[in-house]
């Protein structure tokens with residue numbers, strides 16, 4: 564029976580997908596995600612495909628996807644520095660929404676400033692021009708890294724001094740300002756959220772300053788020991804990936820008249836490595852941490868917000884987070900714990 568049910572379910576699913584992908588364009592956006600094979604893109608594609616139909620969401624990157632990603636929905640090679648190719652992809656696939664995830668994050672950017680400038684700034688210019696030319700709804704994420712040591716840090720409001728000290732932060736402030744300029748000058752439907760450090764169980768971070776808060780869970784499960792590359796009292800805004808992706812879809816679907824701004828802070832929690840370790844030890848009592856501070860990442864973290872003020876997002880389009888620190892840690896261990904039990908069983 565299960566086999567038959569499974570077969571019938573499969574038929575029904577594929578019929579539904581056919582339906583969704585062949586509905587008139589007016590029904591659903593046609594989404595292109597750039598830089599989709601990083602920490603956030605695959606999860607976002609999953610969420611958007613559930614909402615808009617598998618074939619209406621195209622994942623892209625310059626890297627080769629794993630089989631499970633490749634066979635989960637449309638994937639295409641796209642280098643955002645190749646303006647012509649990007650334009651062809653947008654036209655040939657009748658794209659109406661563009662989620663621009665391609666970037667070099669804070670620490671990797673400091674290690675390769677010329678490449679970070681090319682990808683994060685020249686690449687962004689290509690995206691802006693194509694989005695304006697084809698009237699796309701454009702999402703570009705910014706970051707807590709778009710602030711610097713002269714910004715108010717506790718809390719950091721949406722509008723304040725922004726003098727970041729990394730090429731990553733400078734490029735993201737540039738993205739915010741250029742996106743808003745294209746909005747006011749050319750009517751581009753530009754939307755931007757400043758993400759905190761994002762924590763996920765099923766994807767690896769891409770070389771940032773907040774990566775420790777992902778690694779800690781894997782090490783707690785694998786070895787019970789963790790070497791933290793930030794000082795124990797380094798407070799940073801953080802968010803579980805499900806909240807981040809939910810906010811991204813919500814702000815993209817928000818009616819334009821609700822948006823009093825085009826760039827919003829979003830917040831969920833702020834914690835220090837010490838506070839995170841204490842919460843982890845409630846699940847893994849024997850867990851041990853040592854501190855081996857990375858001076859580059861520490862200097863970046865010391866220039867970033869400690870707490871984020873996101874009242875405008877909550878007021879304008881109803882943003883609210885679901886995961887605080889205890890829920891985050893429980894969710895991460897539920898996922899990773901089951902994964903490691905499966906791994907041990909195999």
Ligand SMILES: NC(=O)C1=CN([C@@H]2O[C@H](COP(=O)(O)OP(=O)(O)OC[C@H]3O[C@@H](n4cnc5c(N)ncnc54)[C@H](O)[C@@H]3O)[C@@H](O)[C@H]2O)C=CC1
Pocket residue numbers: 597598599600601602603604624625626641642643644663664665666667668682686704705706707757758759760761762767768769770771773
């Ligand atoms: N993960 C986080 O904690 C946060 C992420 N964000 C932003 O969200 C976006 C996605 O972040 P992640 O997935 O974590 O980044 P990631 O670093 O994990 O992935 C970025 C992707 O961009 C791709 N890429 C690099 N050069 C490219 C090019 N020339 N053309 C096309 N793709 C290229 C890479 O192959 C990679 O898969 C980024 O813009 C990042 O700045 C903002 C704040 C926090």
Ligand SMILES: CC(=O)[C@H](N)C(=O)O
Pocket residue numbers: 668669670706707708731758759760761770771772773774
């Ligand atoms: C907070 C971010 O933008 C990213 N995770 C980084 O640490 O660079």
